[in-house]
Amino acid sequence: MLSEKEIQHLRLRLVAWYRAHRRSLPWRNTTNPYPVWISEVMLQQTTVSTVLPFYRRFTERFPELQDLARADLQDVLMIWEGLGYYARARNLHRAARIVRDHHGSVVPADVTAFRNLPGVGDYIAAAVMSIAFDQPYAVVDGNVKRVLARLLLIAAPVNRPADHKIFKAAAARLLDMSQPGTFNQAMMELGALICTPRRAACSDCPVKVHCRAERDGKVGEFPKRLQKSPTPLHHVAVGVVFKKDRVLITRRRPEGLLGGLWEFPGGRVKDDETPQDACVREIREEVNLKVKIDFHLTRIRHAYTHFKIVMDVYNCRYVSGKVSLNGPTDHRWVKLDELAGFPFPKANLKFMPLLKPL
Ligand code: SF4
Incomplete structure:
Protein backbone atom coordinates (compact mmCIF):
# COMPACT_ATOMS: atom_id res chain seq x y z
CA MET A 1 0.00 0.00 0.00
CA PHE A 222 -2.27 -7.00 -13.94
CA PRO A 223 -5.17 -7.07 -13.39
CA LYS A 224 -5.55 -10.77 -12.65
CA ARG A 225 -8.70 -12.44 -13.93
CA LEU A 226 -10.34 -15.77 -13.24
CA GLN A 227 -10.60 -17.91 -16.36
CA LYS A 228 -14.22 -17.83 -17.40
CA SER A 229 -16.02 -20.91 -18.65
CA PRO A 230 -16.95 -20.62 -22.34
CA THR A 231 -20.08 -18.61 -23.07
CA PRO A 232 -23.04 -20.94 -23.79
CA LEU A 233 -24.43 -20.80 -27.33
CA HIS A 234 -28.17 -21.31 -27.88
CA HIS A 235 -29.87 -22.05 -31.18
CA VAL A 236 -33.12 -20.13 -31.61
CA ALA A 237 -35.79 -20.20 -34.33
CA VAL A 238 -38.09 -17.24 -34.94
CA GLY A 239 -41.04 -16.81 -37.31
CA VAL A 240 -42.31 -13.66 -39.00
CA VAL A 241 -45.92 -14.72 -39.47
CA PHE A 242 -47.72 -12.93 -42.29
CA LYS A 243 -51.49 -12.70 -42.45
CA LYS A 244 -52.29 -10.70 -45.57
CA ASP A 245 -50.27 -7.46 -45.19
CA ARG A 246 -49.75 -7.76 -41.44
CA VAL A 247 -47.24 -9.58 -39.25
CA LEU A 248 -47.65 -10.93 -35.76
CA ILE A 249 -45.63 -9.45 -32.89
CA THR A 250 -45.84 -10.42 -29.23
CA ARG A 251 -44.83 -8.69 -26.04
CA ARG A 252 -42.49 -10.30 -23.52
CA ARG A 253 -43.40 -10.53 -19.86
CA PRO A 254 -42.53 -7.34 -17.97
CA GLU A 255 -39.85 -8.98 -15.83
CA GLY A 256 -36.67 -10.83 -16.81
CA LEU A 257 -34.45 -10.63 -19.88
CA LEU A 258 -35.75 -8.11 -22.45
CA GLY A 259 -38.88 -7.72 -20.32
CA GLY A 260 -41.64 -5.58 -21.83
CA LEU A 261 -40.11 -5.52 -25.31
CA TRP A 262 -41.91 -6.71 -28.44
CA GLU A 263 -40.60 -9.52 -30.62
CA PHE A 264 -41.48 -12.06 -33.27
CA PRO A 265 -42.60 -15.38 -31.79
CA GLY A 266 -40.10 -18.22 -31.53
CA GLY A 267 -37.81 -19.94 -29.08
CA ARG A 268 -35.04 -22.45 -28.42
CA VAL A 269 -34.40 -25.29 -30.86
CA LYS A 270 -34.43 -28.60 -29.01
CA ASP A 271 -31.61 -31.12 -29.52
CA ASP A 272 -33.74 -33.49 -31.56
CA GLU A 273 -35.53 -31.07 -33.89
CA THR A 274 -34.77 -28.93 -36.92
CA PRO A 275 -34.98 -25.13 -36.63
CA GLN A 276 -37.97 -25.21 -39.01
CA ASP A 277 -39.80 -27.64 -36.71
CA ALA A 278 -38.85 -25.57 -33.68
CA CYS A 279 -40.21 -22.42 -35.33
CA VAL A 280 -43.58 -24.03 -36.11
CA ARG A 281 -43.77 -25.68 -32.65
CA GLU A 282 -42.84 -22.52 -30.74
CA ILE A 283 -45.47 -20.48 -32.58
CA ARG A 284 -48.09 -23.13 -31.87
CA GLU A 285 -47.12 -23.24 -28.17
CA GLU A 286 -46.75 -19.48 -27.64
CA VAL A 287 -49.67 -18.10 -29.64
CA ASN A 288 -51.72 -21.16 -30.62
CA LEU A 289 -51.46 -20.57 -34.38
CA LYS A 290 -50.77 -23.05 -37.15
CA VAL A 291 -48.30 -21.60 -39.64
CA LYS A 292 -46.48 -22.72 -42.75
CA ILE A 293 -42.87 -21.77 -43.42
CA ASP A 294 -42.35 -20.01 -46.75
CA PHE A 295 -38.59 -19.52 -46.67
CA HIS A 296 -35.52 -19.00 -44.51
CA LEU A 297 -35.07 -15.25 -44.24
CA THR A 298 -31.67 -15.08 -42.58
CA ARG A 299 -29.41 -16.23 -39.77
CA ILE A 300 -28.49 -13.75 -37.03
CA ARG A 301 -25.80 -14.00 -34.39
CA HIS A 302 -26.09 -12.01 -31.22
CA ALA A 303 -24.27 -11.92 -27.88
CA TYR A 304 -25.93 -11.20 -24.55
CA THR A 305 -24.00 -10.78 -21.30
CA HIS A 306 -24.00 -14.45 -20.31
CA PHE A 307 -24.78 -16.32 -23.52
CA LYS A 308 -24.81 -16.06 -27.29
CA ILE A 309 -27.49 -17.01 -29.77
CA VAL A 310 -27.66 -18.15 -33.35
CA MET A 311 -31.11 -17.21 -34.60
CA ASP A 312 -32.71 -18.69 -37.72
CA VAL A 313 -35.47 -16.44 -38.97
CA TYR A 314 -38.27 -17.76 -41.19
CA ASN A 315 -40.90 -16.03 -43.24
CA CYS A 316 -44.12 -17.84 -42.32
CA ARG A 317 -47.68 -17.73 -43.52
CA TYR A 318 -50.70 -17.88 -41.22
CA VAL A 319 -52.70 -21.08 -41.81
CA SER A 320 -55.30 -21.32 -39.05
CA GLY A 321 -56.15 -20.68 -35.40
CA LYS A 322 -57.01 -17.78 -33.15
CA VAL A 323 -54.27 -16.16 -31.08
CA SER A 324 -54.22 -17.26 -27.46
CA LEU A 325 -51.12 -16.35 -25.48
CA ASN A 326 -48.99 -18.72 -23.47
CA GLY A 327 -45.98 -16.73 -22.24
CA PRO A 328 -46.27 -13.37 -24.02
CA THR A 329 -48.51 -10.79 -22.35
CA ASP A 330 -49.86 -9.10 -25.47
CA HIS A 331 -49.90 -9.34 -29.27
CA ARG A 332 -50.60 -7.22 -32.34
CA TRP A 333 -51.03 -7.80 -36.06
CA VAL A 334 -49.18 -4.83 -37.56
CA LYS A 335 -48.15 -3.57 -40.98
CA LEU A 336 -44.40 -3.58 -41.63
CA ASP A 337 -44.22 0.21 -41.54
CA GLU A 338 -45.78 0.19 -38.07
CA LEU A 339 -42.98 -1.92 -36.54
CA ALA A 340 -40.89 1.20 -35.86
CA GLY A 341 -43.45 2.26 -33.26
CA PHE A 342 -42.64 -0.66 -30.95
CA PRO A 343 -39.48 -1.32 -28.89
CA PHE A 344 -37.69 -4.49 -30.07
CA PRO A 345 -34.57 -6.33 -28.85
CA LYS A 346 -31.43 -5.76 -30.90
CA ALA A 347 -31.43 -9.30 -32.31
CA ASN A 348 -34.84 -8.58 -33.92
CA LEU A 349 -33.69 -5.17 -35.16
CA LYS A 350 -30.87 -6.89 -37.00
CA PHE A 351 -33.18 -8.71 -39.42
CA MET A 352 -36.11 -6.29 -39.59
CA PRO A 353 -34.67 -4.32 -42.56
CA LEU A 354 -34.90 -7.56 -44.60
CA LEU A 355 -38.68 -7.85 -44.17
CA LYS A 356 -40.71 -7.25 -47.33
CA PRO A 357 -44.49 -7.26 -47.83
CA LEU A 358 -45.75 -10.56 -49.28
S1 SF4 B 1 -1.59 3.36 -13.27
FE1 SF4 B 1 -1.77 2.28 -15.20
S2 SF4 B 1 -1.13 3.72 -16.78
FE2 SF4 B 1 -0.47 4.54 -14.81
S3 SF4 B 1 1.63 3.81 -14.65
FE3 SF4 B 1 0.33 2.31 -13.61
S4 SF4 B 1 -0.12 0.80 -15.15
FE4 SF4 B 1 0.69 2.57 -16.22
Whole structure:
Protein backbone atom coordinates (compact mmCIF):
# COMPACT_ATOMS: atom_id res chain seq x y z
CA MET A 1 0.00 0.00 0.00
CA LEU A 2 1.11 3.56 -0.51
CA SER A 3 2.06 5.82 2.38
CA GLU A 4 -0.27 8.65 3.36
CA LYS A 5 2.16 11.15 1.82
CA GLU A 6 2.23 9.25 -1.47
CA ILE A 7 -1.56 9.05 -1.50
CA GLN A 8 -1.86 12.78 -1.03
CA HIS A 9 0.54 13.41 -3.88
CA LEU A 10 -1.29 10.89 -6.07
CA ARG A 11 -4.61 12.68 -5.43
CA LEU A 12 -3.16 16.04 -6.42
CA ARG A 13 -1.58 14.67 -9.59
CA LEU A 14 -4.62 12.69 -10.63
CA VAL A 15 -7.15 15.49 -10.12
CA ALA A 16 -4.90 18.05 -11.86
CA TRP A 17 -4.56 15.70 -14.83
CA TYR A 18 -8.32 15.13 -14.89
CA ARG A 19 -9.09 18.83 -14.91
CA ALA A 20 -6.71 19.34 -17.84
CA HIS A 21 -7.52 16.25 -19.91
CA ARG A 22 -11.05 15.08 -19.18
CA ARG A 23 -13.37 14.56 -22.10
CA SER A 24 -16.15 17.06 -22.47
CA LEU A 25 -19.26 14.96 -21.92
CA PRO A 26 -22.81 16.27 -21.59
CA TRP A 27 -23.36 14.83 -18.10
CA ARG A 28 -20.14 16.40 -16.81
CA ASN A 29 -21.40 19.98 -16.91
CA THR A 30 -23.90 19.47 -14.13
CA THR A 31 -24.29 18.33 -10.56
CA ASN A 32 -28.03 17.86 -11.08
CA PRO A 33 -28.50 14.32 -9.75
CA TYR A 34 -31.09 13.32 -12.36
CA PRO A 35 -28.84 13.51 -15.48
CA VAL A 36 -25.89 12.19 -13.46
CA TRP A 37 -28.01 9.20 -12.46
CA ILE A 38 -29.22 8.58 -16.04
CA SER A 39 -25.66 8.69 -17.39
CA GLU A 40 -24.27 6.36 -14.74
CA VAL A 41 -27.03 3.79 -15.33
CA MET A 42 -26.33 3.88 -19.07
CA LEU A 43 -22.54 3.72 -18.65
CA GLN A 44 -22.43 0.46 -16.70
CA GLN A 45 -20.60 -2.09 -18.89
CA THR A 46 -21.12 0.20 -21.88
CA THR A 47 -18.68 2.58 -23.56
CA VAL A 48 -19.06 6.35 -23.62
CA SER A 49 -19.31 6.43 -27.42
CA THR A 50 -22.20 3.94 -27.35
CA VAL A 51 -23.99 5.81 -24.57
CA LEU A 52 -23.75 9.35 -26.00
CA PRO A 53 -26.57 9.22 -28.59
CA PHE A 54 -28.85 7.33 -26.17
CA TYR A 55 -28.16 9.81 -23.39
CA ARG A 56 -28.99 12.74 -25.69
CA ARG A 57 -32.21 11.13 -26.90
CA PHE A 58 -33.24 10.18 -23.39
CA THR A 59 -32.64 13.57 -21.82
CA GLU A 60 -34.31 15.38 -24.73
CA ARG A 61 -37.37 13.20 -24.40
CA PHE A 62 -37.39 13.15 -20.56
CA PRO A 63 -35.56 16.35 -19.52
CA GLU A 64 -36.83 16.27 -15.94
CA LEU A 65 -37.47 13.42 -13.54
CA GLN A 66 -41.20 14.20 -13.64
CA ASP A 67 -41.19 13.66 -17.43
CA LEU A 68 -39.76 10.20 -16.95
CA ALA A 69 -42.15 9.39 -14.09
CA ARG A 70 -45.12 10.47 -16.20
CA ALA A 71 -44.05 8.51 -19.29
CA ASP A 72 -45.47 5.22 -20.45
CA LEU A 73 -42.98 2.36 -20.02
CA GLN A 74 -43.21 1.56 -23.73
CA ASP A 75 -41.98 5.10 -24.59
CA VAL A 76 -39.05 4.66 -22.22
CA LEU A 77 -38.16 1.31 -23.80
CA MET A 78 -38.41 2.87 -27.28
CA ILE A 79 -35.76 5.44 -26.35
CA TRP A 80 -33.64 2.70 -24.74
CA GLU A 81 -34.04 0.36 -27.74
CA GLY A 82 -30.63 -0.86 -28.89
CA LEU A 83 -28.76 0.01 -25.67
CA GLY A 84 -29.48 -3.38 -24.08
CA TYR A 85 -29.85 -4.23 -20.39
CA TYR A 86 -33.54 -3.28 -20.51
CA ALA A 87 -34.07 -4.01 -16.81
CA ARG A 88 -32.12 -0.80 -16.22
CA ALA A 89 -34.67 1.23 -18.15
CA ARG A 90 -37.57 -0.45 -16.35
CA ASN A 91 -35.94 0.16 -12.97
CA LEU A 92 -35.18 3.81 -13.78
CA HIS A 93 -38.79 4.31 -14.75
CA ARG A 94 -40.06 2.69 -11.54
CA ALA A 95 -37.52 4.61 -9.46
CA ALA A 96 -38.55 7.92 -11.04
CA ARG A 97 -42.15 7.23 -10.04
CA ILE A 98 -41.11 6.42 -6.46
CA VAL A 99 -39.05 9.63 -6.27
CA ARG A 100 -42.04 11.60 -7.57
CA ASP A 101 -44.53 9.95 -5.22
CA HIS A 102 -42.43 9.62 -2.06
CA HIS A 103 -39.65 12.22 -2.27
CA GLY A 104 -41.45 15.20 -3.78
CA SER A 105 -39.73 14.63 -7.17
CA VAL A 106 -36.34 15.41 -5.58
CA VAL A 107 -33.63 12.75 -5.95
CA PRO A 108 -32.78 11.84 -2.34
CA ALA A 109 -29.38 13.00 -1.14
CA ASP A 110 -29.56 10.39 1.61
CA VAL A 111 -27.62 7.34 0.51
CA THR A 112 -29.91 4.84 2.24
CA ALA A 113 -33.03 6.32 0.67
CA PHE A 114 -31.36 6.45 -2.73
CA ARG A 115 -29.95 2.91 -2.39
CA ASN A 116 -33.49 1.63 -1.76
CA LEU A 117 -34.67 2.69 -5.22
CA PRO A 118 -35.05 -0.02 -7.87
CA GLY A 119 -31.85 -0.67 -9.82
CA VAL A 120 -29.60 1.31 -7.48
CA GLY A 121 -26.64 -0.80 -6.36
CA ASP A 122 -23.32 0.12 -4.76
CA TYR A 123 -21.87 1.54 -7.94
CA ILE A 124 -24.78 3.83 -8.90
CA ALA A 125 -25.22 4.96 -5.29
CA ALA A 126 -21.52 5.87 -4.91
CA ALA A 127 -21.39 7.60 -8.31
CA VAL A 128 -24.51 9.72 -7.83
CA MET A 129 -23.86 10.55 -4.18
CA SER A 130 -20.27 11.63 -4.87
CA ILE A 131 -20.74 13.41 -8.22
CA ALA A 132 -24.05 15.15 -7.51
CA PHE A 133 -23.76 15.71 -3.75
CA ASP A 134 -19.99 15.49 -3.12
CA GLN A 135 -20.48 12.77 -0.53
CA PRO A 136 -17.47 10.58 0.31
CA TYR A 137 -18.31 7.30 -1.41
CA ALA A 138 -15.65 5.66 -3.58
CA VAL A 139 -16.76 4.37 -6.97
CA VAL A 140 -15.52 0.94 -8.00
CA ASP A 141 -16.19 -0.04 -11.61
CA GLY A 142 -14.15 -2.09 -14.07
CA ASN A 143 -11.89 0.84 -14.97
CA VAL A 144 -11.20 1.68 -11.34
CA LYS A 145 -10.45 -1.96 -10.46
CA ARG A 146 -7.90 -2.20 -13.25
CA VAL A 147 -6.16 1.00 -12.15
CA LEU A 148 -6.11 -0.14 -8.51
CA ALA A 149 -4.83 -3.62 -9.38
CA ARG A 150 -1.87 -2.13 -11.26
CA LEU A 151 -1.20 0.79 -8.99
CA LEU A 152 -1.17 -1.31 -5.82
CA LEU A 153 -0.31 -4.75 -7.26
CA ILE A 154 -3.57 -6.25 -6.03
CA ALA A 155 -3.45 -9.92 -6.96
CA ALA A 156 -7.15 -10.63 -6.33
CA PRO A 157 -9.00 -11.37 -9.60
CA VAL A 158 -11.03 -8.35 -10.72
CA ASN A 159 -13.88 -10.58 -11.88
CA ARG A 160 -14.35 -12.59 -8.66
CA PRO A 161 -17.34 -11.08 -6.79
CA ALA A 162 -16.00 -12.28 -3.41
CA ASP A 163 -12.93 -10.07 -3.89
CA HIS A 164 -14.88 -6.93 -4.71
CA LYS A 165 -14.49 -5.77 -1.10
CA ILE A 166 -10.69 -5.71 -1.50
CA PHE A 167 -11.00 -3.19 -4.33
CA LYS A 168 -13.67 -1.26 -2.46
CA ALA A 169 -11.39 -0.86 0.56
CA ALA A 170 -8.45 0.21 -1.63
CA ALA A 171 -10.62 2.76 -3.47
CA ALA A 172 -11.94 4.14 -0.17
CA ARG A 173 -8.38 4.57 1.14
CA LEU A 174 -7.32 6.56 -1.95
CA LEU A 175 -10.50 8.66 -2.18
CA ASP A 176 -9.98 12.39 -1.84
CA MET A 177 -12.57 13.31 0.79
CA SER A 178 -12.35 16.99 -0.06
CA GLN A 179 -13.57 16.41 -3.63
CA PRO A 180 -14.90 12.85 -3.89
CA GLY A 181 -16.95 13.41 -7.05
CA THR A 182 -14.04 14.84 -8.99
CA PHE A 183 -11.64 12.21 -7.67
CA ASN A 184 -13.98 9.34 -8.60
CA GLN A 185 -14.41 10.69 -12.09
CA ALA A 186 -10.65 11.14 -12.39
CA MET A 187 -10.04 7.48 -11.48
CA MET A 188 -12.61 6.31 -14.02
CA GLU A 189 -11.20 8.63 -16.69
CA LEU A 190 -7.66 7.41 -16.05
CA GLY A 191 -8.86 3.83 -16.61
CA ALA A 192 -10.74 4.83 -19.75
CA LEU A 193 -8.02 6.93 -21.39
CA ILE A 194 -4.58 5.98 -20.02
CA CYS A 195 -4.60 2.80 -17.92
CA THR A 196 -6.50 0.88 -20.58
CA PRO A 197 -6.89 -2.92 -20.65
CA ARG A 198 -4.30 -3.42 -23.40
CA ARG A 199 -1.28 -1.18 -23.86
CA ALA A 200 -1.52 1.15 -20.88
CA ALA A 201 -0.01 4.53 -21.79
CA CYS A 202 2.25 4.63 -18.72
CA SER A 203 4.50 7.34 -20.14
CA ASP A 204 1.50 9.73 -20.10
CA CYS A 205 0.21 8.60 -16.72
CA PRO A 206 -0.04 11.27 -14.01
CA VAL A 207 0.38 8.71 -11.20
CA LYS A 208 3.16 6.67 -12.78
CA VAL A 209 5.60 7.62 -10.04
CA HIS A 210 3.40 5.76 -7.52
CA CYS A 211 2.53 2.77 -9.64
CA ARG A 212 3.85 -0.54 -8.32
CA ALA A 213 3.16 -2.45 -11.53
CA GLU A 214 5.08 0.10 -13.58
CA ARG A 215 7.95 0.11 -11.10
CA ASP A 216 8.20 -3.69 -11.20
CA GLY A 217 7.67 -4.06 -14.95
CA LYS A 218 4.45 -6.00 -14.36
CA VAL A 219 1.83 -3.83 -16.04
CA GLY A 220 1.02 -6.62 -18.50
CA GLU A 221 0.42 -9.09 -15.65
CA PHE A 222 -2.27 -7.00 -13.94
CA PRO A 223 -5.17 -7.07 -13.39
CA LYS A 224 -5.55 -10.77 -12.65
CA ARG A 225 -8.70 -12.44 -13.93
CA LEU A 226 -10.34 -15.77 -13.24
CA GLN A 227 -10.60 -17.91 -16.36
CA LYS A 228 -14.22 -17.83 -17.40
CA SER A 229 -16.02 -20.91 -18.65
CA PRO A 230 -16.95 -20.62 -22.34
CA THR A 231 -20.08 -18.61 -23.07
CA PRO A 232 -23.04 -20.94 -23.79
CA LEU A 233 -24.43 -20.80 -27.33
CA HIS A 234 -28.17 -21.31 -27.88
CA HIS A 235 -29.87 -22.05 -31.18
CA VAL A 236 -33.12 -20.13 -31.61
CA ALA A 237 -35.79 -20.20 -34.33
CA VAL A 238 -38.09 -17.24 -34.94
CA GLY A 239 -41.04 -16.81 -37.31
CA VAL A 240 -42.31 -13.66 -39.00
CA VAL A 241 -45.92 -14.72 -39.47
CA PHE A 242 -47.72 -12.93 -42.29
CA LYS A 243 -51.49 -12.70 -42.45
CA LYS A 244 -52.29 -10.70 -45.57
CA ASP A 245 -50.27 -7.46 -45.19
CA ARG A 246 -49.75 -7.76 -41.44
CA VAL A 247 -47.24 -9.58 -39.25
CA LEU A 248 -47.65 -10.93 -35.76
CA ILE A 249 -45.63 -9.45 -32.89
CA THR A 250 -45.84 -10.42 -29.23
CA ARG A 251 -44.83 -8.69 -26.04
CA ARG A 252 -42.49 -10.30 -23.52
CA ARG A 253 -43.40 -10.53 -19.86
CA PRO A 254 -42.53 -7.34 -17.97
CA GLU A 255 -39.85 -8.98 -15.83
CA GLY A 256 -36.67 -10.83 -16.81
CA LEU A 257 -34.45 -10.63 -19.88
CA LEU A 258 -35.75 -8.11 -22.45
CA GLY A 259 -38.88 -7.72 -20.32
CA GLY A 260 -41.64 -5.58 -21.83
CA LEU A 261 -40.11 -5.52 -25.31
CA TRP A 262 -41.91 -6.71 -28.44
CA GLU A 263 -40.60 -9.52 -30.62
CA PHE A 264 -41.48 -12.06 -33.27
CA PRO A 265 -42.60 -15.38 -31.79
CA GLY A 266 -40.10 -18.22 -31.53
CA GLY A 267 -37.81 -19.94 -29.08
CA ARG A 268 -35.04 -22.45 -28.42
CA VAL A 269 -34.40 -25.29 -30.86
CA LYS A 270 -34.43 -28.60 -29.01
CA ASP A 271 -31.61 -31.12 -29.52
CA ASP A 272 -33.74 -33.49 -31.56
CA GLU A 273 -35.53 -31.07 -33.89
CA THR A 274 -34.77 -28.93 -36.92
CA PRO A 275 -34.98 -25.13 -36.63
CA GLN A 276 -37.97 -25.21 -39.01
CA ASP A 277 -39.80 -27.64 -36.71
CA ALA A 278 -38.85 -25.57 -33.68
CA CYS A 279 -40.21 -22.42 -35.33
CA VAL A 280 -43.58 -24.03 -36.11
CA ARG A 281 -43.77 -25.68 -32.65
CA GLU A 282 -42.84 -22.52 -30.74
CA ILE A 283 -45.47 -20.48 -32.58
CA ARG A 284 -48.09 -23.13 -31.87
CA GLU A 285 -47.12 -23.24 -28.17
CA GLU A 286 -46.75 -19.48 -27.64
CA VAL A 287 -49.67 -18.10 -29.64
CA ASN A 288 -51.72 -21.16 -30.62
CA LEU A 289 -51.46 -20.57 -34.38
CA LYS A 290 -50.77 -23.05 -37.15
CA VAL A 291 -48.30 -21.60 -39.64
CA LYS A 292 -46.48 -22.72 -42.75
CA ILE A 293 -42.87 -21.77 -43.42
CA ASP A 294 -42.35 -20.01 -46.75
CA PHE A 295 -38.59 -19.52 -46.67
CA HIS A 296 -35.52 -19.00 -44.51
CA LEU A 297 -35.07 -15.25 -44.24
CA THR A 298 -31.67 -15.08 -42.58
CA ARG A 299 -29.41 -16.23 -39.77
CA ILE A 300 -28.49 -13.75 -37.03
CA ARG A 301 -25.80 -14.00 -34.39
CA HIS A 302 -26.09 -12.01 -31.22
CA ALA A 303 -24.27 -11.92 -27.88
CA TYR A 304 -25.93 -11.20 -24.55
CA THR A 305 -24.00 -10.78 -21.30
CA HIS A 306 -24.00 -14.45 -20.31
CA PHE A 307 -24.78 -16.32 -23.52
CA LYS A 308 -24.81 -16.06 -27.29
CA ILE A 309 -27.49 -17.01 -29.77
CA VAL A 310 -27.66 -18.15 -33.35
CA MET A 311 -31.11 -17.21 -34.60
CA ASP A 312 -32.71 -18.69 -37.72
CA VAL A 313 -35.47 -16.44 -38.97
CA TYR A 314 -38.27 -17.76 -41.19
CA ASN A 315 -40.90 -16.03 -43.24
CA CYS A 316 -44.12 -17.84 -42.32
CA ARG A 317 -47.68 -17.73 -43.52
CA TYR A 318 -50.70 -17.88 -41.22
CA VAL A 319 -52.70 -21.08 -41.81
CA SER A 320 -55.30 -21.32 -39.05
CA GLY A 321 -56.15 -20.68 -35.40
CA LYS A 322 -57.01 -17.78 -33.15
CA VAL A 323 -54.27 -16.16 -31.08
CA SER A 324 -54.22 -17.26 -27.46
CA LEU A 325 -51.12 -16.35 -25.48
CA ASN A 326 -48.99 -18.72 -23.47
CA GLY A 327 -45.98 -16.73 -22.24
CA PRO A 328 -46.27 -13.37 -24.02
CA THR A 329 -48.51 -10.79 -22.35
CA ASP A 330 -49.86 -9.10 -25.47
CA HIS A 331 -49.90 -9.34 -29.27
CA ARG A 332 -50.60 -7.22 -32.34
CA TRP A 333 -51.03 -7.80 -36.06
CA VAL A 334 -49.18 -4.83 -37.56
CA LYS A 335 -48.15 -3.57 -40.98
CA LEU A 336 -44.40 -3.58 -41.63
CA ASP A 337 -44.22 0.21 -41.54
CA GLU A 338 -45.78 0.19 -38.07
CA LEU A 339 -42.98 -1.92 -36.54
CA ALA A 340 -40.89 1.20 -35.86
CA GLY A 341 -43.45 2.26 -33.26
CA PHE A 342 -42.64 -0.66 -30.95
CA PRO A 343 -39.48 -1.32 -28.89
CA PHE A 344 -37.69 -4.49 -30.07
CA PRO A 345 -34.57 -6.33 -28.85
CA LYS A 346 -31.43 -5.76 -30.90
CA ALA A 347 -31.43 -9.30 -32.31
CA ASN A 348 -34.84 -8.58 -33.92
CA LEU A 349 -33.69 -5.17 -35.16
CA LYS A 350 -30.87 -6.89 -37.00
CA PHE A 351 -33.18 -8.71 -39.42
CA MET A 352 -36.11 -6.29 -39.59
CA PRO A 353 -34.67 -4.32 -42.56
CA LEU A 354 -34.90 -7.56 -44.60
CA LEU A 355 -38.68 -7.85 -44.17
CA LYS A 356 -40.71 -7.25 -47.33
CA PRO A 357 -44.49 -7.26 -47.83
CA LEU A 358 -45.75 -10.56 -49.28
S1 SF4 B 1 1.63 3.81 -14.65
FE1 SF4 B 1 0.69 2.57 -16.22
S2 SF4 B 1 -0.12 0.80 -15.15
FE2 SF4 B 1 0.33 2.31 -13.61
S3 SF4 B 1 -1.59 3.36 -13.27
FE3 SF4 B 1 -0.47 4.54 -14.81
S4 SF4 B 1 -1.13 3.72 -16.78
FE4 SF4 B 1 -1.77 2.28 -15.20
